[in-house]
Each structure stands twice: as C-alpha cells, then as structure tokens.
Amino acid sequence: MPPDLLRLDIVVPVLIYCALLVWVGRGLSWTQKLATAAVTLALIICVLLVERGWL
Known part of the structure; x- marks a missing residue:
C-alpha cells in the first residue's frame, strides 16, 4: 500500500x-x-483540497 493512501x-x-x-x-x-453527512464530508474534502494546494 503506498504511504499516501x-x-x-x-x-x-x-x-x-x-x-x-x-x-x-x-x-x-x-x-x-x-x-x-454529505455536507460535512464535502466540507472536509474542500478543506483538504485547499490545504494541499489543489484548488
């Protein structure tokens, strides 16, 4: 399993x-x-994308 996964x-x-x-x-x-659940998961994904500089 790759370490980033x-x-x-x-x-x-x-x-x-x-x-x-x-x-x-x-x-x-x-x-x-x-x-x-849908709203919160969408917020988590948005925060991760912004944090990693993908957005």
Missing part, C-alpha cells in the same frame, strides 16, 4: 466524524443524517 491526518478526522455523527444523529431522521 493511508494517512492518519485523513483517517483520524473521518473516524471521529463518523463517531460524532452517530452520537449527534440519534434524534435525526435518516434523511437528515444523510444530508448532514
């Missing part, structure tokens, strides 16, 4: 995000959970 600066925030989504999303419907 498994990077802790990407994996750890995603795992923490998933745990928080489960905890916060207890009172949300499935549609709201999916919308929250």
Whole structure:
C-alpha cells in the first residue's frame, strides 16, 4: 500500500466524524443524517483540497 493512501491526518478526522455523527444523529431522521453527512464530508474534502494546494 503506498504511504499516501493511508494517512492518519485523513483517517483520524473521518473516524471521529463518523463517531460524532452517530452520537449527534440519534434524534435525526435518516434523511437528515444523510444530508448532514454529505455536507460535512464535502466540507472536509474542500478543506483538504485547499490545504494541499489543489484548488
């Protein structure tokens, strides 16, 4: 596996995000959970792209 494929600066925030989504999303419907997940993942991707200078 190439070293860039498994990077802790990407994996750890995603795992923490998933745990928080489960905890916060207890009172949300499935549609709201999916919308929250999509928006947050899009923000994470945008931050990573800007941080790495790809945008």
